[in-house]
Amino acid sequence: TNYDIIILNGIVVTDTQVGDLDVAIKNEKIVKVVPRGKLGDVTAAKTIDADGGYVMPGGVDAHVHLDEPPLFGKGSTADNYETGSRSAICGGTTTMVTFAPQKKSEDTLLDTLRATHAKAKDICYTDYSFHLLVGNPSGNALSEFKTLREEGISSLKIYMTYEALQLHDGQILDVLLEARRQKITTMVHAENGQVIDWMTAQLEKRKLFAPKYHGTSHPPMAEIEATYRAISLSEFIDTPILIVHVSTPAAAAHIKQAQDRGLPIYAETCPQYLFLTKKDLDQPGFEGAKCVCSPPPRESEADCDAIWDGLANGTFTILSSDHCPFRYDDNANGKKTCINDEFPVGHFKYIPNGCPGIETRLSLTLGADRLDLKKFVEVTSSNPAKLYGLWPRKGGIIEGESDADINIWYPPGKMQEYELKNEMLHHNVDYTPFEGRVVKQWPRYTLLRGQVVWDKENGGLLGRKGYGQFVKRGTSALKGPRTEGEWELPL
Ligand code: URP
Ligand code: ZN
Ligand code: ZN
Numbered sequence: 001t002n003y004d005i006i007i008l009n010g011i012v013v014t015d016t017q018v019g020d021l022d023v024a025i026k027n028e029k030i031v032k033v034v035p036r037g038k039l040g041d042v043t044a045a046k047t048i049d050a051d052g053g054y055v056m057p058g059g060v061d062a063h064v065h066l067d068e069p070p071l072f073g074k075g076s077t078a079d080n081y082e083t084g085s086r087s088a089i090c091g092g093t094t095t096m097v098t099f100a101p102q103k104k105s106e107d108t109l110l111d112t113l114r115a116t117h118a119k120a121k122d123i124c125y126t127d128y129s130f131h132l133l134v135g136n137p138s139g140n141a142l143s144e145f146k147t148l149r150e151e152g153i154s155s156l157k158i159y160m161t162y163e164a165l166q167l168h169d170g171q172i173l174d175v176l177l178e179a180r181r182q183k184i185t186t187m188v189h190a191e192n193g194q195v196i197d198w199m200t201a202q203l204e205k206r207k208l209f210a211p212k213y214h215g216t217s218h219p220p221m222a223e224i225e226a227t228y229r230a231i232s233l234s235e236f237i238d239t240p241i242l243i244v245h246v247s248t249p250a251a252a253a254h255i256k257q258a259q260d261r262g263l264p265i266y267a268e269t270c271p272q273y274l275f276l277t278k279k280d281l282d283q284p285g286f287e288g289a290k291c292v293c294s295p296p297p298r299e300s301e302a303d304c305d306a307i308w309d310g311l312a313n314g315t316f317t318i319l320s321s322d323h324c325p326f327r328y329d330d331n332a333n334g335k336k337t338c339i340n341d342e343f344p345v346g347h348f349k350y351i352p353n354g355c356p357g358i359e360t361r362l363s364l365t366l367g368a369d370r371l372d373l374k375k376f377v378e379v380t381s382s383n384p385a386k387l388y389g390l391w392p393r394k395g396g397i398i399e400g401e402s403d404a405d406i407n408i409w410y411p412p413g414k415m416q417e418y419e420l421k422n423e424m425l426h427h428n429v430d431y432t433p434f435e436g437r438v439v440k441q442w443p444r445y446t447l448l449r450g451q452v453v454w455d456k457e458n459g460g461l462l463g464r465k466g467y468g469q470f471v472k473r474g475t476s477a478l479k480g481p482r483t484e485g486e487w488e489l490p491l
């Protein structure tokens with residue numbers, strides 16, 4: 001037989017198994033996965049010796065903001081589809097699901113989808129899809145959910161905060177009901193916007209403006225309350241939701257209780273909540289701005305530990321980056337827009353919310369050595385593929401089914417450790433909140449549909465801009481509503 005690529009001497013890790021297996025690739029697909037040495041007498045255009053390293057499905061990052069207008073404070077995102085997907089591929093993420101943001105002032109989702117397709121077309125290094133971000137669930141927008149499904153979009157995101165995006169509970173029920181009809185998964189940003197606005201006003205009255213007060217203005221209570229409310233609304237309509245970027249142990253506990261009751265409640269966390277705390281926000285001058293995201297990094301290491309525990313025990317379905325890139329020196333003349341005579345250390349409420357992290361998500365998490373290997377693959381690749389309708393094409397290493405999207409890692413202990421520096425990264429952001437962290441693992445090779453797109457020691461980025469394709473998504477492979485048929489008014 002004749003293959004395009006064979007990968008020998010690796011330890012294949014998927015969400016369900018770890019084994020000494022060889023892998024053969026042809027026509028962009030995984031076509032054979034066999035015990036080591038058992039491929040037999042074959043020829044291949046290229047042979048990769050994994051040298052005892054882990055062979056894992058490529059990363060699927062299901063929470064990425066690229067080329068978005070100002071929505072979360074001042075400033076548009078610093079990465080477009082080219083630079084964002086470039087950064088992704090250099091960190092082992094082969095598929096990303098980004099947001100197509102509908103503004104409150106717009107009545108249609110289909111125009112948003114078209115416009116976002118135009119932004120991504122022919123410039124991506126990774127495969128990609130979009131979540132529709134619903135800013136205005138008008139009758140017209142709701143009637144378009146069906147067409148979205150036909151266009152391969154099976155998920156939406158809604159917000160319970162941010163003036164430009166916040167929906168009230170009635171609007172959320174409208175979205176959930178139509179999402180249920182169309183078998184769409186709804187992602188919810190669960191923070192109570194009114195609480196945040198009230199806290200912001202309290203801080204302003206006291207003239208407390210430094211970046212660290214971003215944390216104060218987003219108390220855990222605002223996340224806990226909104227999480228419980230989102231669960232309640234989802235249970236009422238009986239339709240699956242995913243709570244995005246969960247940061248608070250008590251919110252995770254509400255989610256776990258709901259899951260234990262059999263509800264289709266899914267949850268996401270992000271490296272920010274595993275590695276950063278209040279200390280990172282509380283830096284001299286404006287420095288803390290680098291860690292301003294919502295929800296904010298929480299009180300202490302104990303909070304981070306609880307989030308790690310939630311990954312290990314299954315409370316968190318997925319681990320995404322929430323890559324939301326803004327520049328620190330965001331002004332053309334090397335200054336910071338947020339700083340002026342009135343606010344010499346800036347004003348927290350004008351700092352755009354979000355951190356970059358699409359390139360560091362996999363390496364920092366794997367390198368921390370705190371997750372079982374199968375669990376790592378599950379939350380960073382297989383589950384996002386399952387939840388968002390990409391499975392088994394993405395997120396697995398399944399003969400005849402999966403695209404040949406693969407990361408080959410260094411054999412344990414064989415990579416020279418180093419300190420992370422922003423200049424090593426491939427995004428268009430002038431900082432990383434993870435500067436100086438020790439990097440213990442990084443993909444040695446990354447393959448996307450059978451092409452080597454990253455070779456750390458021989459050329460680095462080898463992928464071609466535009467090789468990445470839009471992927472149509474189907475229905476979630478994870479548990480849906482508990483009841484079938486139309487939702488009925490409880491009388
Ligand atoms: O701070 C964050 N997470 N910014 C990105 C926008 C969002 O809510 O996901
Ligand atoms: Zn959000
Ligand atoms: Zn947010």
Ligand code: ZN
Binds near residue numbers: 063065
């Ligand atoms: Zn986000």
